[in-house]
Amino acid sequence: MNRTKFRAAVIGLGFIGAGDQVSGxxxxxxxxxxxxxxxxxxxxxxxxxxxxxxxxxxGRRRRFEERFRARTYADWREMLAAxxxxxxxxxxxxxxxxxxxIGCAEAGVRAVLCExxxxxxxxxxxxxxxxxxERGVLLAVNHNRRWHPLWRRMAEELRAGMLGDIYGxxxxxxxxRLGNVGTHWFDALRMLLAAEPTAVSAALDxxxxxxxxxxxxRDPGGWGIVNFSSGAKAFVHAPQRARMPLRLxxxxxxxxxxxxxxxxxxxxxxxETRTFTAPSPRPxxxxxxxQDIVRCLIEGGRPxxxxxxxxxxxxxxxxxxxxxxxxxQWTPLPITGPExxxxxxxx
Numbered sequence: 001m002n003r004t005k006f007r008a009a010v011i012g013l014g015f016i017g018a019g020d021q022v023s024g025x026x027x028x029x030x031x032x033x034x035x036x037x038x039x040x041x042x043x044x045x046x047x048x049x050x051x052x053x054x055x056x057x058x059g060r061r062r063r064f065e066e067r068f069r070a071r072t073y074a075d076w077r078e079m080l081a082a083x084x085x086x087x088x089x090x091x092x093x094x095x096x097x098x099x100x101x102i103g104c105a106e107a108g109v110r111a112v113l114c115e116x117x118x119x120x121x122x123x124x125x126x127x128x129x130x131x132x133x134e135r136g137v138l139l140a141v142n143h144n145r146r147w148h149p150l151w152r153r154m155a156e157e158l159r160a161g162m163l164g165d166i167y168g169x170x171x172x173x174x175x176x177r178l179g180n181v182g183t184h185w186f187d188a189l190r191m192l193l194a195a196e197p198t199a200v201s202a203a204l205d206x207x208x209x210x211x212x213x214x215x216x217x218r219d220p221g222g223w224g225i226v227n228f229s230s231g232a233k234a235f236v237h238a239p240q241r242a243r244m245p246l247r248l249x250x251x252x253x254x255x256x257x258x259x260x261x262x263x264x265x266x267x268x269x270x271x272e273t274r275t276f277t278a279p280s281p282r283p284x285x286x287x288x289x290x291q292d293i294v295r296c297l298i299e300g301g302r303p304x305x306x307x308x309x310x311x312x313x314x315x316x317x318x319x320x321x322x323x324x325x326x327x328x329q330w331t332p333l334p335i336t337g338p339e340x341x342x343x344x345x346x347x
Contacts (some may be wrong), residue, residue: 005049006110006294008042011076011100013055013064016115017091027212035144036284038089038113039068045290047298048087054079069196076100080107082096090114093213094179094346098124101139102131111138112294116311117183117317122340125314138296140303141310143187146286147292150278152304154257154264155191157276158324161264163252166193171248176205176221176240179317179346185236185248186316187309192250195230196312199330200319207240217347222320227330251271252343318342 015021019037023299024030031037037072043050054076061072080088080103088104090097090112096332098119104112105128112132115210118141119125132139145151158166169192171185190196211217228234248259255268262278292303313334322339324333 002247004033005047006086006140006297007083008048008050008087008089009052009054009079010038010042010050010064010091011054011079012087012090012092012115013039013053013057013060014091017055017089018053018060018064018067020063022059022063034284035148036286038115038286041284041290042087042089043068043217043285044287045294047294048290050167051085052079052083071143076105077103080104080109084108086297087112087290095120095343098128101128105131105135105137109137111297113140113142113289114307114310115142116187116310116330117179117314117346118307120179120312120346121343122311122314122318122335125307125311126340128227129311132307138161138293138303139307140289140293141305141313142286143184143287143305143309143313144289145184145188146191146305146309147285148278149282149288150262150264151188151191151259152194152274154259155194155323158192158250158257159194163200163250163257164254166230166232166250166252168232169193169248169250171234172236172237172244173246174244176207176209176244177219178204178222178236178238178320179197179219179344182221182236182238183313183317185238186313187305188248188311189226189228189234190309192194193230193232193234195227195228195232197226197316197333198229198321199332200210200316200323201225201328201330202320202323203328204324205240207236209240211347213324213347217345219344219346223321224322224323226316298341317346318344 018039019031040086054073204222208220226234264276266274
């Protein structure tokens with residue numbers, strides 16, 4: 001059966017958007033360390049035709065044209081009008097995510113894959129989700145563990161009772177940045193615990209690393225405790241500067257499981273141990289995300305990581321900031337009132 005290809009475009013042709021190493025050099029990271037890029041994932045799918053990209057940066061546009069043989073635009077609105085894409089990846093700075101997602105929906109785009117975090121304000125995320133829902137647009141957010149085969153398997157094992165009753169979790173990382181880094185771990189906690197966060201008590205790290213994108217961006221780390229609807233609690237330890245490996249541990253009545261890189265180690269209280277590993281080699285998670293979105297466009301259904309999932313992660317990011325403002329007092333989730341307009345300037 002022959003099927004017309006879906007026309008795709010990328011807005012934001014930098015590091016994660018187009019695998020632009022010049023952009024990566026500015027933040028001291030290598031494209032080869034990424035779990036895929038938007039442009040590569042779109043161009044790799046047999047039913048997707050990557051036709052265009054948009055960026056205000058002339059150098060990024062030129063390098064994108066050379067690598068992907070696609071047209072480029074300085075203005076994303078002009079690109080949407082001219083190219084009429086079915087699927088758009090939004091890979092710009094976070095403050096523009098909601099505006100561009102809404103613009104895509106209003107322009108008739110059928111699916112949007114938005115980089116995390118979904119927005120810098122809860123009210124902006126609300127508007128983006130509402131607009132997509134009203135216009136029948138599929139909205140996915142790039143929390144890549146939602147598509148990662150190891151993490152998906154472990155979520156299923158936990159729901160099937162691997163640890164018995166789940167008591168709680170602990171996650172720690174050493175680079176702060178509750179917005180850019182923490183969003184992944186907040187989403188992973190929801191996925192693994194199969195529960196919704198109901199309150200947070202937190203403090204922000206006063207030591208905040210400068211952001212290469214500009215002084216207007218400020219994304220601190222911090223410490224906190226999150227209550228979940230299941231009764232489980234999660235401890236988050238994310239200082240800006242510390243010497244410790246990234247780990248996430250889930251503890252239950254029958255044992256614990258620790259996530260470490262591409263493996264998860266199960267330790268039962270009986271003494272039994274077992275190691276689960278990701279398939280090797282495995283497709284980049286962004287490739288799997290595009291496969292999932294294309295499947296949804298053809299067959300219907302919801303992507304593995306939805307706009308609502310992105311909103312829930314942002315609730316926790318904002319919750320850390322709100323609780324810190326109130327000297328660590330418990331902040332109920334979801335956040336209501338004027339604090340839904342509180343902006344956290346995530347780069």
